[in-house]
Amino acid sequence: MSSTVETSSTTDGAATSRPVRGAGGTESRPRRGAGTTGKDLLHALPWIGPALILIFGVVLYPAVVMFYNSTRHISLSGLDQGSVGLDNYVAVFSFPYFWPILGRTVVWVVAVVALTVLISLGLAQLLDKAFPGRQLVRLAVIIPWAASVVMTTLVVYYGLEPYFGIINTFLVDLGLVSTPEGYGWTKHADTAFAWSIVVAVFVSLPFTTYTILAGLQTIPAEGLEAAKMDGAGPARTYFGIVLPQLRGALSVAILINIINVFNSLPILKTMTGSIPGYDADTVMTLIFKYIQNQHRIDVASALSVVAFLIVLVIVAVYVRAVKPMKEV
Amino acid sequence: MTVTAPAPAPASESVVPPARRKRRYTADQVSAGRVAWRMAAGLVVLLVFILPYTIMFFGSVKTKPEIRSVNPTYFPTEWHWENYITMWSTPETPLPQNLISTIVIAVCATLLVLLVALPAAYYTARFRFPGRMVFLFLVIVTQMLQPAVLTSGLFRQFITLGISDTWLAMILVNAAFNLSFAVWIMHSFFAGVPREVDEAAQIDGAGRVAVLFRINLPLVWPGIVTAIVFTFVACWNEFAASLVILSTAGNQPLSVALTKFVGQYETSWQYVFGVSVVAIIPVVVLFMLIEKRLVGGLTAGSVK
Numbered sequence: 001m002s003s004t005v006e007t008s009s010t011t012d013g014a015a016t017s018r019p020v021r022g023a024g025g026t027e028s029r030p031r032r033g034a035g036t037t038g039k040d041l042l043h044a045l046p047w048i049g050p051a052l053i054l055i056f057g058v059v060l061y062p063a064v065v066m067f068y069n070s071t072r073h074i075s076l077s078g079l080d081q082g083s084v085g086l087d088n089y090v091a092v093f094s095f096p097y098f099w100p101i102l103g104r105t106v107v108w109v110v111a112v113v114a115l116t117v118l119i120s121l122g123l124a125q126l127l128d129k130a131f132p133g134r135q136l137v138r139l140a141v142i143i144p145w146a147a148s149v150v151m152t153t154l155v156v157y158y159g160l161e162p163y164f165g166i167i168n169t170f171l172v173d174l175g176l177v178s179t180p181e182g183y184g185w186t187k188h189a190d191t192a193f194a195w196s197i198v199v200a201v202f203v204s205l206p207f208t209t210y211t212i213l214a215g216l217q218t219i220p221a222e223g224l225e226a227a228k229m230d231g232a233g234p235a236r237t238y239f240g241i242v243l244p245q246l247r248g249a250l251s252v253a254i255l256i257n258i259i260n261v262f263n264s265l266p267i268l269k270t271m272t273g274s275i276p277g278y279d280a281d282t283v284m285t286l287i288f289k290y291i292q293n294q295h296r297i298d299v300a301s302a303l304s305v306v307a308f309l310i311v312l313v314i315v316a317v318y319v320r321a322v323k324p325m326k327e328v
Numbered sequence: 329m330t331v332t333a334p335a336p337a338p339a340s341e342s343v344v345p346p347a348r349r350k351r352r353y354t355a356d357q358v359s360a361g362r363v364a365w366r367m368a369a370g371l372v373v374l375l376v377f378i379l380p381y382t383i384m385f386f387g388s389v390k391t392k393p394e395i396r397s398v399n400p401t402y403f404p405t406e407w408h409w410e411n412y413i414t415m416w417s418t419p420e421t422p423l424p425q426n427l428i429s430t431i432v433i434a435v436c437a438t439l440l441v442l443l444v445a446l447p448a449a450y451y452t453a454r455f456r457f458p459g460r461m462v463f464l465f466l467v468i469v470t471q472m473l474q475p476a477v478l479t480s481g482l483f484r485q486f487i488t489l490g491i492s493d494t495w496l497a498m499i500l501v502n503a504a505f506n507l508s509f510a511v512w513i514m515h516s517f518f519a520g521v522p523r524e525v526d527e528a529a530q531i532d533g534a535g536r537v538a539v540l541f542r543i544n545l546p547l548v549w550p551g552i553v554t555a556i557v558f559t560f561v562a563c564w565n566e567f568a569a570s571l572v573i574l575s576t577a578g579n580q581p582l583s584v585a586l587t588k589f590v591g592q593y594e595t596s597w598q599y600v601f602g603v604s605v606v607a608i609i610p611v612v613v614l615f616m617l618i619e620k621r622l623v624g625g626l627t628a629g630s631v632k
Contacts, residue, residue, distance in 0.1 A: 038458065040455070040457035040458060041457050041458045041459055043455075043457065044455065044457040044459075044460070047447040047448055047450065047451035048447070048452065048463055050443070050444040050447070050448070051444050051445060051447075051448040051463075051507060051511060052463070052466075054444055054500070054504045054507055055466060055467075055504060055507065055508070057500075057504070058500050058501060058503075058504030059470045059473060059478070059504050059505065060470075061481075061485065062478045062481030062482045062484075062485050063481055064481075065484050065485045066478060066480055066481030066484075067481075069480065069481070069484055078487065123373065126369050126373065129358075129366055130358070130363075130366075131366035131367050131370055133367060133370055133371075133374075136374060137370040137371075137373050137374045138619065139616050139619060140373070140377040140378050141377050142612070142616060142619060142622070143377055143378065143381060143612050144377065144380075145615060146608070146611040146612045146614065146615035146616075147381070147565075147611065147612060148564070148565040148567075148582070148583050148604070148607060148608065148611075149565065149567070150565075150567055150587060151586065151604040151608060154586060154587075154589075154590070154600055154604065155380045155383050155384045155387070155601065155604070156380060158383075158387070158597050158600070158601075159380075159383060163398045164396050164397060164398060165400075166383055169399070169400055169402075170402075180398060180399065202380075210622045256472075259472055259474070263476045263568075264476075265476050265567060265568045265571075266567045266568070266583070269571075269587070270587055270590060273587075273590070273591075274590060274591040284476055284477075287476075287477075287479070287480065288479075288568070288571070288572070291479065291480055291572055292572065297483065297484060300480045301480045301484075304477060304478070304479070304480045307477050308477050308478070311472070311473065311477055315469055315473075318472065319468065319469075324468050325461070325464065325465060325468065
């Protein structure tokens with residue numbers, strides 16, 4: 001591809017930026033294996049240029065800035081005071097709470113994604129079946145997807161408040177909690193973290209369920225009928241025929257969920273943000289503590305680079321496993 | 329598999345409606361008991377999913393003493409609709425400005441995405457050029473990136489550019505991070521329009537831009553609507569980057585502004601919930617409008 005750019009970029013100037021073709025437009029027709037020329041790239045630029053500017057300017061360039069800042073010493077007021085090599089990374093890794101936080105991040109991602117996928121498999125199975133009112137249920141399932149995650153988390157946070165929280169009151173009324181004061185769910189790091197997992201699962205269910213639902217609809221009916229003829233029970237049909245064919249949908253759902261949950265800030269920030277210490281933090285909330293509470297943008301950048309690399313690894317797995325480029 | 333890439337499924341649907349695959353349940357005769365069981369399960373699911381938002385709504389019409397009372401009631405004893413008016417002048421944060429910020433940022437970012445993504449999606453679906461695969465690969469990778477992980481870089485970059493703490497900065501961030509999904513979705517829809525349609529129009533002397541607007545747009549509008557709704561909802565709810573980049577209270581969107589109520593000595597939860605209800609309803613309605621598309625296999629990029 002790149003070699004063809006060199007050979008003909010000089011033959012045609014930028015003057016023909018607007019692609020004007022012969023009547024048939026034949027030479028611009030996508031043909032697999034057909035040679036392309038630099039002229040074609042010039043013609044393409046007015047169409048894809050703005051997108052490239054936005055992607056390079058606001059996604060890739062900030063990544064470069066972040067990498068650069070992670071090797072600088074930046075004062076609390078934001079002044080760049082020169083290179084410090086890898087000192088910021090040393091600061092990140094030698095922070096006594098770093099490894100527990102990394103471990104908690106793994107727990108956070110694995111617990112949320114596993115619970116989400118398991119519940120979604122059941123939900124999708126139900127929503128794929130016919131029953132009166134199914135459309136209404138499907139619409140209800142969308143709500144947490146569209147609603148702001150911050151707002152959904154806030155209502156749970158309020159519900160767990162001692163004395164007046166409505167979820168707490170409900171637990172007291174059920175007899176699960178003995179005093180109206182409640183346990184102080186949001187005052188302890190471990191319970192606040194556990195409830196954050198509940199909220200994260202709740203807001204991840206719609207996307208996951210709909211992805212699995214889309215997968216279920218691609219399964220041909222013949223296999224299911226054949227299984228029925230052969231006398232296979234529902235469980236055997238599900239694990240033997242349905243689940244294997246959901247592989248594609250599941251890999252999309254799992255990988256996108258891993259990225260989303262790893263990147264998630266609002267739930268933990270709202271639920272555990274007011275708890276002192278670092279006992280409910282993940283990598284992402286720690287980054288924002290470095291930025292906002294300690295104003296250490298340099299250390300935050302170093303930790304962001306670590307997080308960025310983790311995300312890139314997940315993206316690489318996604319591209320390999322899902323092969324989204326196959327169709328283009 | 330259609331799930332892995334959204335390309336073929338929605339696009340072909342938009343042009344030539346395929347013979348609708350018969351739903352499986354029409355084949356098997358399900359017993360009334362089983363249907364009843366499904367309805368019961370469906371009802372439980374429905375209740376669980378609307379529960380937080382019901383609590384929100386009931387809370388929004390309670391008075392402050394009522395919502396903060398020991399031994400609270402599940403339902404409001406009196407319905408104080410005036411909360412929806414008084415909430416806008418609460419001292420914690422300038423809510424009317426926060427609402428305006430949310431609207432301006434979401435609308436402008438969505439328009440920018442449309443303006444930038446539409447030509448890119450059309451051209452990459454129609455023409456082969458050097459670097460096309462590189463461009464599409466770039467789109468896929470950036471689709472997976474979110475502002476949270478790049479916030480420290482964005483923050484410094486905008487300070488250098490002198491646009492930190494402005495709407496413009498957040499419009500750019502929201503547009504850039506939602507662009508890829510929009511390109512991807514619209515690309516798949518354009519790819520479903522037969523190329524012969526374009527060629528016929530060109531023989532009739534239509535220019536490329538005319539072909540795009542007069543011939544293709546009417547055929548791919550479901551894809552465009554999907555892209556617009558997804559982008560708008562994502563921008564409306566964006567939190568992480570706004571939290572750091574918008575430091576002035578009046579510039580912040582509602583998602584950031586509402587977190588300030590947490591940890592207050594006496595949080596006015598009724599106002600938090602009133603604002604939440606107002607902010608949630610429009611985006612939920614938008615999402616419900618494209619519900620069919622959600623099942624239709626746009627999954628490759630539905631990053632929220």
